[in-house]
Amino acid sequence: MSKIYSEPPSPGKQQADNLEPKSETIAFLLNYSKALSVIHYKTMRFEALIN
Secondary structure: OOOHOOOOOOOOOOOOOOOOOHHHHHHHHHHHHHHEEEEEEEEEEEEEOOO
């Protein structure tokens, strides 16, 4: 797998110049992280989505 990422791109393939995420993707991730609640109890961990 390291060979795949270490090779330079072939001349026939287009390289993406704009690698910025869409604003919808950022909003989704921020809202998801706000709704995620992680509760630690002794040696257990509970994850809950609060809506």
